[in-house]
Amino acid sequence: MSTRIATRFAALKAQNRAALVTYIMAGDPDLAVGQALLDMLPQAGADIIELGMPFSDPMADGVSVQRAGQRALAAGQTLRGVLAMVEDFRRKDDTTPIVLMGYYNPIYSMGVDAFLAAAVHAGVDGLIVVDLPPEEDDELCLPALAVGINFIRLATPTTDDQRLPVVLNNTSGFVYYVSMTGVTGAAIKSRGAVGDAVARIKHHTDLPIVVGFGIKTADDAADIGKHADGIAVGSVLVDTVGNSLLDGKPTDKTVGALRDVVASLAGGVRRARA
Template identity: 65%
Template sequence: MTTRIEKRFAALKAEGRAALVTFTMSGDPDTATSLAVIKALPKAGADLIELGMPFTDPMADGPAIQAAGVRALAAGQTLSKTLAMVRDFRTEDDDTPIVLMGYYNPIYIYGVDRFLVDAKAAGVDGLIVVDLPPEEDEELCIPALKAGVNFIRLATPTTDDKRLPAVLNNTSGFVYYVSITGITGSAAPDATKVAAAVTRIKRHTTLPVAVGFGVRTAEQARMIAQGADGVVVGSALVDVLRASLDKDGKATPLTVKAVADLVADLSQGVRGAKAAAE
C-alpha cells in the first residue's frame, strides 16, 4: 500500500519541485494552540508535517527545540495527546503526510505494538526516531514497516559510503539528510556541499532525500531545494513561535499567524527553486 508520504513525494516530483517539510513541537506552547498551528501549515504551503514528540532528554536537539519540548511537557503534553492531535487534524485533512519525530523512550513506555496500532489509526504516516540505530531495527523499525508506517532515517555528513547501506536498509518514505554536524539550528548549510551529498546518497537509494538542520530563510530554502527532494525547517519555526508568546510563555493572538507567515515565505522560496531551474 502506498503511504501518504510516498504519494506526496511522487506528486511533487511530477510537479518538478521539492517538498517543504515543517517541524513543530506537539503541545508547544499548549495542545490547542499547537493543533491550530499544524492545521494552518498546509494552507500556508507545508507539504509534509513533522511533529515533535516532547521528551525530557532530547540529546540531539538544539536549545530552541529543547525549550519547545520543555514548554510542551510543562503544559501537560503526552504521547496520547499528540496522537489525539493527529486524529483531530485528520478530520479536516486526509492528504498531508504527518511524521512523528523524537526519541524511543516515550514509545517504549507507551508500548511499541499499542503505539503502532494507535498511531496508524490516528493517521500517522511515518516515524523519525533519532536514537535508534539500524542495529536495533527489530525494536521499532521492522514492526513499523509491517504496520504500514514509514520509518525514516537520518544520514549525516559523517555517514560514509560504507555506513550508508546500513542506514538505508529498511528505510522508507524518504531519507532525512542532516546537512551539518552538531545540534539542530546551529549553523547555515552550504548548498553546494548539500547537493553533492544528496547526489552521493542517491547512488545508494531511489528514495527522495530531504535536507534539514540550519535552514531559516526563504533564500536558503530556495538554494537547498535546487539540489534536494525536500527542505526541512524546524528551529526557525520554533523560534518564531517562541517570539510570539507573552512574558509568561503563553500563546497570543499572533502565535499561529507568526508560524504560518514564515511557512508561507519559506514555501515561496522552495517553489522559487523550480522557477529558477526552468
C-alpha cells in the first residue's frame, strides 16, 4: 500500500539524501501559535513531522519536552485537539507525512476505534506510542495497521539481535533508532557507533532507519545524515519555542525562531551526502 511516508522516503532516496524529521508538541505554546508552527515546518525544510500528543505523565521525555507538554495542556490541548490540528494542516498540505508521538493512556481513554477513525479522517500517517511494547500489539498496533496507519517502533542501543526481530515485527513506515539510552535531550556520544547500529538494523529490515535523540545542530544533522535514512530532531526545537516566550506567552519571534533552526538543520541534512 502506498502511503505518504513511503512516498516521501522514495522521493528522498531518489535525491540521495536523508529525511529531516521534526518534532514539536501539539498546542505548544498555545493552540493558535501551535497551529502556525505546524503549518510552517514543511516550508522551513521538514520532510516528515512528528507531532507530540501532550500527556500529564511523560516518563520517557526529558525536561524540555515535558515542559512543552505542560504548556500545551495548560493552553487547553486535548487528543481531539491534536487531531483537529492535523485536519487543519491537511487543508493546506496533503503530502507531508505526520506521525503522532506520545503515550497510550490518552488514546485508551478516547477509545482505540474512535481514535483511529478520527486519525484516518484527519490525515494522520503514523503512530509512535512509546509505552506499548510488541507484546501488546493487539491493543493498538494491529488495529492501526488494519486502517492504513503506520505503526513505528523504537530500537535502542540495548536492542540486541535476538530482540530486534520482535521489535521489527508489525513495524511499518520506518524504524526509529534511539541513539542512546535515557530520556530525550541528551547528546550523542559516538557518531561512529550510530553508523554501525544503523548498518546492523538494516540487516534485519528493508524499512528506512531514522536516527533520533541527541541531534542538535546542522553539523550533527550532516554527520548522522550520512548513515541514516532520516534524522529526527525534537528537544532543540521545543527549546527554541520555549526560549522565544515571554512570561510563558508566545512573542512575535516564536514562529521565526523555529523556522530559522529548522532551516539550518535542513541545510545540514542536504549537505550530508553532497
